[in-house]
Amino acid sequence: MHGTGAEADGARGVFAVDSTAPGSAPRGLDEFRRGWETQVGDEVFQLPAFSPDTIGDFRVKGTVAKVHGAAIADLHAASATRTADVPGGDQDLVAMYVVRRGAWTLGGPPGHGDQTVSAGQFLVRHLGRLTAFETSAHLTAKFLVLPPGELTPLLGNRVVTGPADSAEMRLLTAMADMIHTTVADLGPAGVAAAQATLVELTKAVAKGRFDDVEPRLAPALTRAAKDIADRRLAEPDLSPAMLARELNVSVRTLHRAFAAVGEQVTTYIRHRRLHEARLALAAPSGRLSVSELAAHWQFADGSHFTRAFKKHYGQTPTEYARSAAAAAAAAAAPLPPNRRPPGRGPAEGA
Template structure:
């Protein structure tokens, strides 16, 4: 297991675990439990006792981050997992399960029975005690533990379910990805802000709507829009209006979110398309013509594409392709693209 993180009076922590390698499974659960107890703590969520078959074959890869009383776990379970029959233990927290692959079955109160979160779905509920659960093998999921103060009155005894691809869930996913990347470097104020934004977006998921007047949510909204841009980059319909519609916000709210992080929506789209076009210019197989690249990346024509490319990179597409090819075929360079020093030969004398 690999652990890393920064402790801010116990307010933050992060660890990663991988017991999917051959021979790692027998110690996999112990490694995961040590990481959780050391970096996250039982005060956030008490891990249950697991069944003997789970203990012997615990093949899980994932990362977990803590921000104050909240925790975010991104998990891939290669093996099926199951808790002991009677987990026991009192808790008071909000749990969110977001399943991308496989299924996660949760024990519930007698009146409700078991509940299964299938691939492409999420479930949010209040937990007053530790409950049993089991997962299928090859599970890919996100598990969030959230403090109950704000969310418990909102949920009550309800169990909220929905699509893992809903607009609100996209925002929450973008935020959790950002937290995983930055939490080790956050100071106390940053940890507090991260937790507050996480709770606000969890409220949006539970309500099924986004509070676009909440300024702390702007970075998460901008990141969710960027993720969507990267998936739809060649789509001729890609625009601020389409992004706003997909994320269930107004176009004005989307523009405000980008402005808050110092960017513009249309500029981001154009720069991402230019970057991909530049990569295509030097692709080893089957280069497209300038007019073909312009059409593929939704520029009006070859001339418009060329002007935009030169303004951004300082060279026309043709000049860039020629200069890259010349550098590759330089006498000081090996046909593989490596220079003398890189392939073990002595460097030329001065």
């Protein structure tokens, strides 16, 4: 397990755990619990009592980040886990479970049955007490703990469920991923903003719509849009309008979010396509022609592609391909005798 940078006031913390390596499972739960208590703390979420078979076989890999009263865990569990109800385990928080693979079964509130979150689904609810849960083996999931203040009045006693790839969940997932990569370097203002943004995005999930006048959500919206664009760069219908539809926002909202972080949607798409075309031009074999690359990456024709490429990289595609080939050939060519490193001559080892 590796931990980094918990602030003295406990406002942030991050740790990683990997008990999937051979021989590490018996101490895996201890390391996870130690990391949680040190970097997150029981005041955010009290870990439950795990069953004896879980204690002996706890094979989990993941990262956990804390920002103020919120925590995000990305977990990949090879083993199944089971916990028990804790008498007097009162809590007041909102929990979200986003399952990509496997299943997570949650103990229901008094008078209600268990609730199972299957692969491709999410569930968010208020927790008033620590309840038992069970996870399947080979689980991939994201678990969020959130402060109840603004969310409990919105949720009430409801359990909100839905698809994990909904527009609102894409935004929340993008923000959670950004927090994981930046939390260790965030200052106090950044930590507070990160928690506030998580809460706002969870509101969007609960309402089924995005608050397009909330400026703090712009980074999450742009990240989610970029993730979709990166996966669909070669598709002819990739456009700001398509991205806006996928994220359930207006085109104006999408443009405004990109502008807030100093970018433009169309510029991002064009530069990413040019980058992929540049990689293809440097490929050692099977290189497409300029016209084929232009068609593949959705440029109007070869001349438009050539102009855009030269403007961005300072060379035409043909010039770049020649220079890349020459550099590759020079790197592969054997050094002349007078340039060989010492001790590598023909007589070495004689």
